[in-house]
Amino acid sequence: MTTVALDPRAGRRCASALNTLHATLYFSPDLTHELAALGITGFPAMNFAVRAAALGPVGAGTVTATFYNYKHELVSRHVPAVWEAAAPGRVLAARARAADATLRRLLGEEAVASAEMAEAARLALRAAEACSRAGRPLYSAHADLPVPEEPHLAYWHAATLLREHRGDGHLAALATAGLDGLEALVTHTATGRGTTPKWVFVTRGWSREEWDVAAGRLRERGLLDGEGELAERGVALREEIERETDRLDRAPYEHLGAAGVARLTELGKGFAGAALAAGAFPADLIGKG
Template sequence: MKGLLRGDGHGRAASDVSARSMWELAEPVHDLVYFTPEARQEADRAGMRGFWMGYVAMRAAPLGVVHASVVVSSFYVFHPDRVTRALPDAWRYATPSDMLAARERAVDLSMRRLFGEDVVRSARMAEAADLAWDAAAAADTAGRVLGGANQALNRPELPHVRLWQAATTLREHRGDGHVAVLVSRRVGPVQAMVLKAASGESDGAMLREGRKWDAATWQGAEADLWARGWIDDVGRLTPRGAAERDAIEAETDAAAEGPWRAVGRDATVRLAELLTPLARKVLASGVIPSGNPVGLTGAPRRDAGGAGSR
C-alpha cells in the first residue's frame, strides 16, 4: 500500500492490489462527502440543520424513509441518539431524493475544486469511473443493507460523480461486511472503536465524541477488552489483542474481495493506477481531519492514546 500511495505513481506496486489496498485508494474519494466545505454547503442548502443532520441524511438517503432504528443498525458504531437527533426530522426539510441530489452536487463541486477541471474532464477519469462502476455493480450485496441501497442507485452521468458513487457503493459494501465480522466475534460498536484506537490508527476522543458515546460507556468497553486480554492497562493492544484485530481485518478483507474477483486482476490493477493520484491528492489536501476518523493508513492522525472505528 505504501507503494501505491507514496511511490512514483507509475504502478510499480500495482501488482500488490488487494481488497484492502483498493479500499485505501477508494476511501479518500468517498470521504469527500463528509469533510469538504461543499458537503456542508449543499446539506445546508437542502435544508439540513447542522453538520450531523446533513451527515446522517446524506449517508442514509439511499435507504429511503426508513425507521431510525434501521439506520442505527446499519451505521453500527454511532450512538442511537446521534441518528435519532437527525431522523426522522431531516425528512421534514428534505426528501431522500433531495439529499441524494445534494450529495451529488457536493462531490461534483468538491472534486472540481480539488482535482481541477482538466483531471475531472480527462479520459483517465472516465476510465476510472467505468472500471469502478463495473466493480460496484458486481458486488454481492446479500445481507449488506447500505451496500445494496447504494448499488441500486442510478448511474450518474458525470464521470467523476460516477466514480464517487461507485467508490461509495464499494465502501459501504466493505463496511457492511466489517460489521458482520464484528458481530460474529462479539465486538460491539464501542468495543470496535476502542480496539481500533488502541492500535494507534485513530484518535479515541474524536471517535467517542463524534459518535456521541459518553465516557462511562467508553470506559466500560475498555474494561471489557481488558478482561478479554486484548488491551493493557494503558489502553494499548496486547499481543492477543493485536492478533484478534488482525483476524477481524483479514476476515473483512476476505469478505470484500468479491467485486475485484468479478472484474479480474487486469481491471483492478488499472483502477488502482488511476485512483492512486486522486487518493494522494485528497490525503495531501488536509481534507480528512487530523485524528483520522476513517482509519486510513496514510491519513493524518493525532498522538492518540487509545480507541477507534471504521
C-alpha cells in the first residue's frame, strides 16, 4: 500500500482513542481478580507484571528503563519477584482473560460482538503492520505475541501494539528533551492532561518531596512558573515533545491512510466513550490534583 501524507495530529487523536480503551485494563477489578489468583497483588506489582510479561522474566533494570517514569526502588521491590509468583506466560494468559472480561463488562455483549468491533480490529491491525521494531522494546516484545481470534481481543491486542509503539518513541522524545522520568510526569501533569500527583505517588513510587525537588529543577530551567504551571518555555517544550512523538509514530497511520485513520478514530472514540461512561477509571486520575 502506498503511504500518503497525513496530518500528524490525526495519528495522535487516533492513538489517544485506542489507548483510552487499552488502559482500562490496568484499573479493572477483573485484572485484580485474575492476578490475585496467581499470587500477584497490589497496583504496582500488577502493572509491572502485565506490561512487562511480554519481555519475559526480565529484571528490575529492564523494567525501569522501558517504563521510564517509575522510581527504580519501587520497581525493584516487585521485579523479579512477580516472576517467582507466576511465569510471564501465565501472566499473559491471565491478562487475556481479564481483557475479555473487562471489555464485556464495560462495553456490553452487543458491542463486543458487533460488526463495528470487527471493523475496528481490522483497521487497527492494518495500522500496526507498519510499526517498526528497532529501538522499541515494549512494542517489539508484544509484536511477538499471537493475534487473538476474537475481534474484541484482536482490537485490544492491536491497541496495545500501537500504544507501545508510540510509547517507545515518546520515551526517546522525552530523553532528547532532557526530561528525566519524574520531570516528565511533573510537566505532563502541569498540562492538565497527565496523572494527578496523588496517583503518581501511588503508582510510580515517587514522594511529594521528590516531586517538589523536580519541580524546583524545572523552575530553574524556566519550564515551570512559581505556581507550578507551565511557563511559556515549558508549553513549547511539551508541544515539541508531542510533535517529535508524532513524527516517530507516523508510519502506522500513514500506512492506514486518512480515511482509515478517520474511521478507526471514530470507532475508537465510541468504544472509549462507552468505557468512560461505565466508570472505567478513578474520577481523580487525570488533572492537576
